[in-house]
Amino acid sequence: MPECKTVQIKDSCAMDKKYDKIRNEYRQKPFGKKIAERDPFKQFSDWMDVAIDSGIKEPTAMALATVGKNLQPSNRMVLLKEIRNDNFIFYSNYDSKKGKQIDENHFGSLLFYWAELE
Numbered sequence: 001m002p003e004c005k006t007v008q009i010k011d012s013c014a015m016d017k018k019y020d021k022i023r024n025e026y027r028q029k030p031f032g033k034k035i036a037e038r039d040p041f042k043q044f045s046d047w048m049d050v051a052i053d054s055g056i057k058e059p060t061a062m063a064l065a066t067v068g069k070n071l072q073p074s075n076r077m078v079l080l081k082e083i084r085n086d087n088f089i090f091y092s093n094y095d096s097k098k099g100k101q102i103d104e105n106h107f108g109s110l111l112f113y114w115a116e117l118e
């Protein structure tokens with residue numbers, strides 16, 4: 001049996017649904033230590049070049065997760081505009097929720113998902 005974990009979503013209502021029959025096999029392009037770049041920024045840059053060249057929609061879109069002082073995580077999509085001195089730069093309003101949470105806690109997480117590329 002696979003291990004099952006749950007996350008608590010604030011204000012969720014009682015509703016049961018199953019999506020566990022939807023599955024895809026990803027086998028075309030294996031990735032591992034042997035072929036990985038030593039520099040993760042170089043690796044990222046290579047992947048981003050492939051994503052842009054492939055013509056997929058919004059290759060620079062990334063999920064940005066932040067956690068403010070109330071310790072509750074938030075997530076949203078933003079667009080990567082630049083990488084400078086190993087900083088991933090996006091544009092946003094300082095007064096937004098993400099702006100305030102980053103003020104409260106500088107740690108965050110970025111996730112790119114290029115579904116069309118395997």
Ligand SMILES: Cc1cc2nc3c(=O)[nH]c(=O)nc-3n(C[C@H](O)[C@H](O)[C@H](O)COP(=O)(O)O)c2cc1C
Pocket residue numbers: 058061074075076077078079080090091092093096097098099
């Ligand atoms: C594809 C996509 C790209 C987005 N890019 C940005 C962006 O670069 N900057 C931004 O502030 N919001 C962007 N948004 C809107 C955010 O996802 C979000 O709704 C908004 O910034 C408010 O987030 P917050 O209330 O958590 O701060 C984008 C949304 C989508 C779907």
